[in-house]
Amino acid sequence: MYRESLKKSLYDKEAVIDVHTHVGMSPRFFRQYGYPYALSVEDLVIRMDMLGIDYAVTFPFVDSAFYVNNTGSSKIETTTEYCNFPFELENRNMLNEVNEIFPEHAHKILPFLMFDPSRETEKQADFMEEISEKYPVFGIKTASTYIQAFVNDVEGKGRPILEFARRKNLPIIFHSSVHPEDPWASATDIVDLAERNPDVRICIAHSARFLEPVLQKADGLKNCFVDFSAFIIHCKLAVQNSPGIAIEDFRFRADYSDPLSVMVKLAQTYPDTMLWGSDTPFNYWIQKYYTGDGKLVEDRLECGYREETEILHALPEALKAKVAYKNNLRFLFGQDI
Template sequence: MLIDCHNHVGADLLFYLHGDFPYAQQLVAMIQEGGALGVTHWVVFPFVSYAAMDATRFRAGEVGFGSGGLEKVPYAFENRRLLEECHRLFPEEGRKTLPFVMVDPLRETTAQASELRQLRGQYRFHGIKIQSTIIQADIKRLAHEGKVFLELAREWDVPFLIHSSVAESDLWAQASDILDLAEASPDVRFCLAHSCRYDRECLDRVNELPNTWFDCSAHCIHCVGAVDDLPYIAPRSRRFDSDYTRPDRVIADLAAAYPTKFLWGSDSPFYSYAAEINHQIVKLISTYEKEVTALKASPPEVVTRIASTNTLAYLKLHDESILS
């Protein structure tokens, strides 16, 4: 069994209209590509922008709310669309998925919770995903306007998977803030995405807290960011020590340093990113094959641990027979 713990399915209108890449991924195509590489199961969730946002501002790359939205409740359409794709449109492929729902921790949270309760009565899902940077919702609001999602996670015994950042310019998803939330909610499980951008202090704190894990989603382009000292990666003074010219070596070192807390995930299709930023084209390009190759360079027992054993401990599935 090889579980990819971090995948987007659907489309992102903000990325598409602004001219950014990637902007879509179809379930069957993902499973065909990953399956050919040996992946057997996928944690899946929607893309990040949602139909209740002001789509009239997307072409300018702006985030807005209120008028101009196609829907009223954040992620209500996207979550239902994902679950229907997994359970009704493509049930054979859907049996290989472990869907998560997306939430906005700041806006219309009571209405979101109501929608999620309805979905829970119709479809299975196994966790809650938050990407607060793109929607500009401070992750700390999860303990305030968004506390209803903490309550649902406790009630349903499902974990959070949260986009994390250490860049000073990111006001919405600081890894240290996510860890503060986890420490204040010891009965809820959390996974911090993107290896906490290789911030050693945050990774060590993940290791210390009993209810936290991290995933290595978009690993290869993050290694490029470390080699080039790009601002979205922890500075060298705080960076986990490894040879970032070799993504496979970094995976092996992380697995050795954090043996029970490391989860493998590709972040498909966001293992690549391309956009025009400040009138320059920025391209960080990897492939699903490169992500899997970096994983499989480790011994089989390490691969099993970080792509199955640890992931199942984090998910705490009520019925693991669904993986059969």
């Protein structure tokens, strides 16, 4: 009932919906002197109120206590010391924080459950079924790069999770990559997955790394969306010709030294596809991580917490309404405004 009343309030009045935020913590990022490594629901809501954001899709950070990350190795191992399957502890904690610790803020938060498409997927699906009967759940999300799990596993090992999302009519957000040393989260694999599953709404995060063939294909699929999460630091990567962004020959044509102009052009080119999301608190990305060939990489990308929303609020009103409200509702619920 509460989920339906919150859904109704979303349709009652035009709002700004951030489709990509994190709460919780990452012990791994903390141990590696990375940033960010934590954000509470209360802190998220304070940011939202300061920045003119009405609702936020929220999920845990990108790793789980289920994984053991040896800082001297690229290999991820698993343990049941803290949880019995991936993201059990993190998802429970997020839903408890939203609904039991800060119920006065729950009307602003649209929780997504984080998942691993490759490990203990039946246990994850059973948990999702159980917890979604107790608390409102609005979708699911995976960041498969950081847990070394393949996007396409969602149709194999991860099918119980896919079928849960299909049965509950829940959308799925996929972290995306084009990095040649990241075999796990290919933006091309994600859009192909959406094409094969037209009844499941899928979002490709991080502007599909500006990979134009993927943007074009997503735009031709009614069930596929692309979010702007961590937009400014990805524009900075494009200026640097980083391997984390589509190579120039296949990159969406724009002036990446001017992120506002890029967002306008993307929203105008793909008006029914783009969704606004901040990736709070990952407007910063100061981290060490392993690539697919076992190489330790260190990145330092910075964007002040106000900058993402300043660009959103600078959009022409009609475009802003599209990418921060109308498209977002269609992604969340499959219904037009």
